Amino acid sequence: MTPAAFKRSIRDLQVWCSSCMVAFAGSDPIGVLIGAKRPGGTLVHRIAVHPDHRRQGHARHMLASRGSKLAILGPPRIIAEVPESLACACELFIASGYVQEALLTDYVLQRGGDDAAQAGGGASRTGLVIPVTVDDLAANGLLGEDHPQTCWERSVETLTAKKDDIEGLAVASDERIEAYVLYAKRGADPPAFAPSHQRELRRDRAGALAEAGGTDILSLRSFIDDDGVRPKQLLSRLDVGAFRFPKVHSAEISKERLDTLGFRAAGEHLLYATKARSE
Secondary structure, eight states: OOHHHHHHHHHHTOBOGGGOEEEEETTEEEEEEEEEEETTEEEEEEEEEOGGGTTSSHHHHHHHHHHHHHHHHSOOEEEEEEETTOHHHHHHHHHTTOEEEEEEEEEEEEOOHHHHHHHHHHTTTSOEEEEOOHHHHHHTTOSSTTSOOOOGGGSHHHHHHTGGGOEEEEEEOSSOEEEEEEEEEOOSOOOTTOOHHHHHHHHHHHGGGGSSSOEEEEEEEESSOSTTHHHHHHHHHSSOSEEEEEEEOTTTSOHHHHHHHTOEEEEEEEEEEEEOOOO
16 A cells, blocks of 8 residues: 555545554564544454564464454444455454455456447436536435445445546436436546456456556446336446446345446455454
8 A cells, every 4th residue: 555545545444543553573663454434333454464474373363452442432232344266364354353244246347339339329318417416416316325335445434535537428218317426537446455466367367457547336326117228327427347336235235236337346345343342
């Protein structure tokens, strides 16, 4: 993580100084925990221990210390979104008393010109496609308490914090917004918990979309039961051949619907959670 990326995470993810820790061996820093904090809970955004000091309990000690502090100050809920392929991190959270709550799936969509043309042509009668912003959606009551559960980096709080970097389209009728998509260009920052060898593995699984750059779908919703016609219409209007839709919760949009839209699974994250307690 670069200094610039860390500063962005303070704004976008609410990384909180008091939720971060550094472990030392003498005067040498050997481990770090970076936490993000919101009223509903704390996210273990990143946790790492120097290779020469692993398997010595440093990571568990940092997690326990963080939990003891949150048991007093709150909020008590602590979560982590860990790549399923990173077995050592999954073992760490299980051993530290975390319980798996959900499976978050990374999806990718590689679209050709013919696919886009067919999608657009088949959906042209559904309504007017207009540009839309995060503020527009909030003003129409579409980012309220009934918003589906999402991962931390695509939550309503994150969308609001990053709204100046987000673009969107909506299908609108005379009365309402019937569907919308929010998207943003992806930077070169690696995902949390992913060392260099893990990034190589993700490139193999997700192809070009896992490389630096590209476009992320941040939110994709339809309020009309139309078998995915409106979302397909919106995606067809984007001048992008490839998308990534990261960490999708099953409550957000079903796998069946994503299959209909042409997305394919390219990786999974395990959502772990625990309640802060004093040691």
